Amino acid sequence: MQNFGELRLDRISRHFHTHAALRELDLTIKAGEFISLLGPSGCGKSTALNCIAGLLSLTSGEIRLDGKRIDPLPPEQRGFGMVFQNYALFPHMSVRRNIAFGLEMRGIRRAEVNQRVEKALKLVRLDNLGDRLPGQLSGGQQQRVAIARAAVIEPPLVLMDEPLSNLDAKLRIEMRHEIRRLHNELGLTTIYVTHDQDEALSLSDRIVVMRDGVKRQEGTPEELYQRPATLDVALFMGFRNVLDVNARQDGVGRITAESGAVRLGALGQAPSGPAIAAFRPDDVLLAGEEGQPAHVGTVEYCGRDWLADLTLPDGRTVLMRSPHPLTKGDPIRFTVPPERVRVFAGEEALA
Ligand SMILES: Nc1ncnc2c1ncn2[C@@H]1O[C@H](COP(=O)(O)OP(=O)(O)OP(=O)(O)O)[C@@H](O)[C@H]1O
Ligand SMILES: [Mg+2]
Structure with missing residues (x-):
């Protein structure tokens, strides 16, 4: 695990043409925290996450990891793990190879790759399904592969964009527990995007509520639940x-x-x-x-x-x-x- 102390967003903005999807967002994430970005559709959650990942460039502002600017770096040099709503697995590769892919790209020795993949499979409780193709798995199982693939590279930060929104209600609640368990067991730092308040309340150490591209309130789940600051x-x-x-x-x-x-x-x-x-x-x-x-x-x-x-x-x-x-x-x-x-x-x- 590459350790870090804190990731700091300093007044980051992102415009699309003249439209501001994100406006002067300030946020500090400490190692080990689970933070949710919560807000209605179109409020800028994915934009914020993609700016952190490096998939979108900033219009203004800075992102620093332990004081060092990372916003000019391409996504692969930031090395954050990503989990998306649609899983984004390689359909022609087995579960095992999907999980191994990121490690192979990093030139890690075969023996170590195999060992880490087996460990990741166990963690997400898919050790008996490693040889299947993604198409032969249920939605929840596919999402667990996506999570294993993000976690196996032991990234300093895992970014998740509505990872559970394609699952049915029961599975969503089960996977919610799984995500928090993995976060704790692997000592991850996680930024989690959702528009579901229950999900944010149950998962997070801290919640950032957004609206129209700005942060409206930030606090613990208890603070937000009991004392919302605005209507x-x-x-x-x-x-x-x-x-x-x-x-x-x-x-x-x-x-x-x-x-x-x-x-x-x-x-x-x-x-x-x-x-x-x-x-x-x-x-x-x-x-x-x-x-x-x-x-x-x-x-x-x-x-x-x-x-x-x-x-x-x-x-x-x-x-x-x-x-x-x-x-x-x-x-x-x-x-x-x-x-x-x-x-x-x-x-x-x-x-
Ligand atoms: N590539 C793009 N070009 C132009 N406008 C965009 C682009 N991507 C996002 N936007 C706009 O920026 C705003 C924020 O979008 P964003 O995807 O960050 O919202 P979100 O909070 O993730 O919403 P959702 O919950 O629906 O995923 C929206 O008004 C959206 O239409
Ligand atoms: Mg989104």
């Missing part, structure tokens, strides 16, 4: 309920968010005035007399629980996830714990 990050993190409110700050970290018949408490700081309150369906709880009145609308059975539309007296809708069955048309009262309500005002509310 667009909150929406991306599952705060599906969004209400226009009037916020009142009491000066000691408590906010009252009111509009019409609705009154919610929240924690934190927000200037008093027009604002947006956001919360998750999971955090809407049934309450007694002190709760907010509403009527149950459509109810969807989700297996473990129910997802219901609640209609407020002013006609607006709140989504609630309930562990108990609810009946359409019933009057209910609900509450949302103040620590689960985010209030965004002004700039932060820009969606």
